[in-house]
Amino acid sequence: MIPVIGGLALNLALGLVFLALYLNVQYIRSKDGRFYLAARRTSLAVSFLIILATLFLAQILMTSNFDVDYAAHYTSRETPGLYKFTALWAGQSGSLLFWLFILTLYSLVTQFQNYRQHLNLMPYVQIVLLIVHGFFLVVTNYITNPFSPTEADFVVANGLGLNPLLQNVTMAIHPPMLYLGYVGFTIPFAFSIAGMAQKNMNALWINTVRNWTLFVWLMLSMGIILGGWWAYQELGWGGYWAWDPVENASFMPWLTGTAFLHSIMIQEKKNMLKIWNMILIILTFTLCIFGTFLTRSGVMSSVHSFTVSSLGPIFLAFVFLIIIFSFMLLFHQRSFLKAQKKVESFTSRESGFLFNNVVLLIMFFAVIWGTLFPVLSEAVRGTKITVGPPFFNQINIPIGLVLLFLTGVGPLLVWRRTSKESFVKHFTWPITMGLAVAAIMYFFNFKGYVLIAYSLCAFVCTTILMEFYRGTHLRMKKYAESAGKAFWSLMRKNKSRYGGYIVHLGVVLMFVGFTGKAFDSEKEFGLKTGETEHLKNYTFTLRDLTAEERPDHYAWIAELEVLNQDQAIKLFPEKRIYFHRNPNPERRQPHSELDIHSTFKEDIYSVFNGIDVEKQIAYFKIMVNPLVSWVWLGGFIFVLGTLVALWPAKQKAVQ
Amino acid sequence: MSFLLIFLIFVAVTFFIVQPLFTAEKTQIIDKTEALNSLQQQKTVLYQQIKELETDYLMGNLHEEDYLKARHELKAEVSSLMKKMK
Numbered sequence: 001m002i003p004v005i006g007g008l009a010l011n012l013a014l015g016l017v018f019l020a021l022y023l024n025v026q027y028i029r030s031k032d033g034r035f036y037l038a039a040r041r042t043s044l045a046v047s048f049l050i051i052l053a054t055l056f057l058a059q060i061l062m063t064s065n066f067d068v069d070y071a072a073h074y075t076s077r078e079t080p081g082l083y084k085f086t087a088l089w090a091g092q093s094g095s096l097l098f099w100l101f102i103l104t105l106y107s108l109v110t111q112f113q114n115y116r117q118h119l120n121l122m123p124y125v126q127i128v129l130l131i132v133h134g135f136f137l138v139v140t141n142y143i144t145n146p147f148s149p150t151e152a153d154f155v156v157a158n159g160l161g162l163n164p165l166l167q168n169v170t171m172a173i174h175p176p177m178l179y180l181g182y183v184g185f186t187i188p189f190a191f192s193i194a195g196m197a198q199k200n201m202n203a204l205w206i207n208t209v210r211n212w213t214l215f216v217w218l219m220l221s222m223g224i225i226l227g228g229w230w231a232y233q234e235l236g237w238g239g240y241w242a243w244d245p246v247e248n249a250s251f252m253p254w255l256t257g258t259a260f261l262h263s264i265m266i267q268e269k270k271n272m273l274k275i276w277n278m279i280l281i282i283l284t285f286t287l288c289i290f291g292t293f294l295t296r297s298g299v300m301s302s303v304h305s306f307t308v309s310s311l312g313p314i315f316l317a318f319v320f321l322i323i324i325f326s327f328m329l330l331f332h333q334r335s336f337l338k339a340q341k342k343v344e345s346f347t348s349r350e351s352g353f354l355f356n357n358v359v360l361l362i363m364f365f366a367v368i369w370g371t372l373f374p375v376l377s378e379a380v381r382g383t384k385i386t387v388g389p390p391f392f393n394q395i396n397i398p399i400g401l402v403l404l405f406l407t408g409v410g411p412l413l414v415w416r417r418t419s420k421e422s423f424v425k426h427f428t429w430p431i432t433m434g435l436a437v438a439a440i441m442y443f444f445n446f447k448g449y450v451l452i453a454y455s456l457c458a459f460v461c462t463t464i465l466m467e468f469y470r471g472t473h474l475r476m477k478k479y480a481e482s483a484g485k486a487f488w489s490l491m492r493k494n495k496s497r498y499g500g501y502i503v504h505l506g507v508v509l510m511f512v513g514f515t516g517k518a519f520d521s522e523k524e525f526g527l528k529t530g531e532t533e534h535l536k537n538y539t540f541t542l543r544d545l546t547a548e549e550r551p552d553h554y555a556w557i558a559e560l561e562v563l564n565q566d567q568a569i570k571l572f573p574e575k576r577i578y579f580h581r582n583p584n585p586e587r588r589q590p591h592s593e594l595d596i597h598s599t600f601k602e603d604i605y606s607v608f609n610g611i612d613v614e615k616q617i618a619y620f621k622i623m624v625n626p627l628v629s630w631v632w633l634g635g636f637i638f639v640l641g642t643l644v645a646l647w648p649a650k651q652k653a654v655q
Numbered sequence: 656m657s658f659l660l661i662f663l664i665f666v667a668v669t670f671f672i673v674q675p676l677f678t679a680e681k682t683q684i685i686d687k688t689e690a691l692n693s694l695q696q697q698k699t700v701l702y703q704q705i706k707e708l709e710t711d712y713l714m715g716n717l718h719e720e721d722y723l724k725a726r727h728e729l730k731a732e733v734s735s736l737m738k739k740m741k
Contacts, residue, residue: 005661012665019672033682037675045668119689203697204689268700414711415704416725419718426716470714478713497707 003068006056007147010097013049014137016042021130024123036123043111043126046133047104054101057094057146061087066156070094070146076161076579078552083162086172089179090162092296092311093146099292100136102176102183103129110187118208124194132186135318143311161552164578164591168234174226178250181220182288185253188213188260189285192278196329199336206268211646213264213281217257218642224250225635236592236607238522238623240631243392248371249291252364256284259360262353269415270350274337275330276357282326289319294371345417352413356406359399366395397449401456404511407504408460411467429466434459453515460508464501471498491644499645506638509630516602516627524609526617536624538604539563543570545611545618554580555593556611558618562597562604571595573608573620600633602626694740701733 023039026032057070061084066072074087074094089095107129114122140146150156165171188209195201195209227247228240241247260280266273293315330337343350370387377385412418412426437458441451468487471494475486491498523535527542534540544559553576560571574593582588590610597604605623612619705726712722 008661016672030681031683033684034675034678036684037682038672041672041675045672048668117689117692119684202693203700204693207696269704412716414716415708417721418716419721421718422716471710474710474713494707494710 002056002060003065003147003149006053006060007141007145009049009053009056010137010141010145010147013046013053014134014141016046016049017130017134017137020046021127021134024127024130028123039123039126040111040115043107043130046130047108050097050100050104050133050137053147054088054097057097058085058088060147061085061094064159066159067150068146069148069150072150072156072159074159074162076159076552079159079162080167080552082169082172083167086166086175087162089175090166093140093144093148095175095179095296096136096144096292097140097146098176099179099183100133100140102179103133103136103186106184106187107133110190114208117204118191118194120198120200121191121194121205124197125190128190128193129186132190139311139314143314160587161579164553164576164589165234168230170226170230170233174223174230177219177226178223181216181218181223182250182253182291184212184216184219185257185281185285185288187216189281192281193326193329196278196333196337199333201267201274203268206264209281210261210264210268213257213261214642214646217254217261218639218646220250220254220257221642222639224254225632225638228635229632232628233594233596236594236621238520238605238607238621238625239517240628243367243370243389245371246295248367249287249294252367252371253284253287253291255360255364255367256280256287259357259364260284262356266350266353270341272339272341272343272350274339275334278326278330278337280357282323282330286319286322286326289315289322293319347413347418347423349410349413349415349418352406352410356403356410359403359406363396363399363403366399367392370395400511400514401449401452404453404456404460404507407507408456408463411463411501411504426463426466430459430462433462450515450518453511457508457511457515460504464505464508467501468498495647495649496645499641499643499647502641502644503638504641506634506636506641509634509637511634513627513629513631513634516625516630519626520623522621522623524619524621526612526619528615528617533622535622537564538624540620540622542618545616549580553578553591556608556618558608558620560595560606560620569597569604571597571604571606573606575608575611575618598629600627600629603628691740694736698733698736698740701729701736705729705733 020039020042023035023042027035027039059065060068060071061075062081064071064075064077064084070091070093071087074091075084079087087094089098110125110129111122114125118125191205191209191212195205224247227250231242232238232240257280260277263273263277263280267277293312296311296315343354345351370392373387374384377383408430412423414422434455438451438455441454446454468490471490472483472486475481475490476483479486479489481489521536523533525533527533527540529542529545532539532541539562541561541563542558543561546557546559548555548557555577556575558571558573558575560573562569562571573595576591576593578589578591579587592607592609594608595606603623603625605625607621607623609619609621611617708717708722708725708729711717712719717725
């Protein structure tokens with residue numbers, strides 16, 4: 001019964017989308033408020049039905065209703081409760097319904113928030129949101145329906161269960177975060193289309209678009225960071241970023257979204273770059289849909305592709321339509337979007353942001369080229385040429401370093417024109433610090449990118465800390481405040497500016513961690529109980545090897561003692577066999593559960609690769625990865641800074 | 656029983672949606688505060704820019720000449736905005 005109602009709800013929602021579109025168009029034509037109210041109510045009904053369908057699918061998964069194909073594919077009776085719920089976004093049809101569910105939540109917030117605030121824009125915003133709803137409803141109704149019955153002529157006693165790689169707490173958080181980011185860009189995109197259609201991009205519009213973008217950009221950033229964390233904790237190759245197509249799919253809209261966040265400030269302060277901003281937001285939204293296509297279509301082979309399907313053509317058609325219609329509208333409204341002012345000086349904050357935009361876009365083109373090249377080469381020449389991390393690293397490391405440099409220069413630039421004296425005065429210390437670090441590193445025989453990266457980190461860190469110091473000092477002098485109060489007031493009164501600096505500080509710390517990758521070391525070996533191996537200054541001894549049967553897997557647990565001059569620690573990596581009771585050996589799935597000892601200096605990363613049961617030899621891959629914790633610390637500070645920038649200011653009532 | 660319940664929900668939803676269309680008169684939804692709110696937001700942005708400009712000047716990032724010129728322009732924008740708000 002429940003699967004039938006779920007399917008029916010999705011069908012009805014699609015029908016109501018068409019009705020709501022009609023009502024909105026009628027309102028725009030006639031300006032008769034009755035159509036507006038009816039359209040609003042129809043949209044609410046669409047939201048209600050989608051939420052209902054999602055809750056029904058969750059109920060089907062939680063109760064192991066294997067009459068539904070999706071539940072039989074992604075859960076089993078042994079799957080723990082949390083992962084039965086997370087199976088909602090583990091497979092293709094469920095994840096697309098989840099996409100729709102998040103879009104519905106965002107649409108509801110937008111409707112209630114802007115019912116009166118953007119009265120003229122809302123019908124257009126609604127139309128865009130409804131079209132996106134309509135697209136995903138067509139997909140979930142007719143191409144990949146999550147309520148489809150199981151195709152078996154017998155009663156399915158148990159499901160196939162969730163991929164062990166997805167049975168991780170981070171995986172319970174990472175995809176929703178990523179989706180909150182991906183889906184969320186629909187809102188600023190809808191406002192941008194509405195703003196262009198209505199020729200209304202006033203200060204209120206900018207404020208709405210900027211705040212929405214900042215929020216969804218934060219979600220996307222958190223999703224990406226958590227994805228890296230999951231890959232590091234779960235996949236067992238010792239890294240957090242592999243330039244995998246699916247990773248790139250989330251990184252590309254992040255790059256263009258970051259560029260947009262910077263350039264929208266120029267529009268806010270100088271009423272410039274409207275066309276450029278529209279291009280960026282159209283590109284970002286298109287990339288979000290394209291990213292969903294890459295993740296869900298199976299067109300790319302990836303460690304993250306948990307689904308294979310034939311969704312490609314419809315997604316590509318939708319992407320194509322978005323681009324065509326958006327750019328047609330942009331072209332049509334070009335006279336309204338044309339800037340009245342020009343950048344006055346090369347040394348202004350405006351040009352700093354523009355440089356940052358250019359560099360981010362170059363990086364975006366490098367990433368999209370590398371990501372699509374295998375598909376393009378296969379289409380053109382018939383042979384798939386794989387583009388691996390070396391290509392991406394070779395191109396993106398220098399671009400990343402330029403970006404890092406601009407992160408340091410940006411805070412020292414002012415709107416319009418920065419004076420020469422100011423340049424000399426404010427760059428002296430950061431450059432001195434950068435050069436000092438470079439000299440020390442050179443003395444210790446570090447060269448190339450490592451030397452440049454750490455020198456730039458010192459340079460940027462100094463500029464940011466000096467900005468905080470100078471701002472605080474100024475307030476102490478001007479308002480006779482204590483250092484603590486001055487610092488707090490500085491942050492409170494300039495959340496956007498100083499929040500941004502905190503984000504930049506987070507980026508610097510992440511670069512410290514990224515550069516540590518240059519010093520990774522690893523070794524693979526087999527050990528019997530009591531035997532010892534060495535890596536760097538560590539000694540690894542296998543103290544014990546035990547086996548244990550658990551509800552959903554069988555595990556061999558190694559007790560590895562790790563010694564060096566300063567410390568003695570124990571690691572317990574495991575080799576697990578999931579679905580071990582399955583009579584078909586091919587369905588049994590081996591999985592290495594890692595154990596990592598983390599410090600700010602380095603991580604000791606242990607992977608239990610395999611076991612020779614007869615000889616009682618356990619095979620390990622051990623890595624010593626320096627400075628990885630700095631990536632996570634930087635990520636945390638990055639998120640904190642965005643939250644500061646996003647924190648709402650006290651609203652003053654309109655007189 | 657379940658189908659009856661579904662049918663009743665369907666009827667309720669349909670009534671909820673179409674009800675505004677059957678009100679007797681054509682209505683107009685006008686928000687007088689939107690324009691004012693936008694000007695208010697623009698004023699907030701301009702004030703913030705003046706504050707930032709002053710901070711940058713006191714921190715030594717700007718020439719006095721540039722500072723005075725920019726400040727004058729921003730203040731002129733604020734006063735034209737205030738006129739519009741009246």
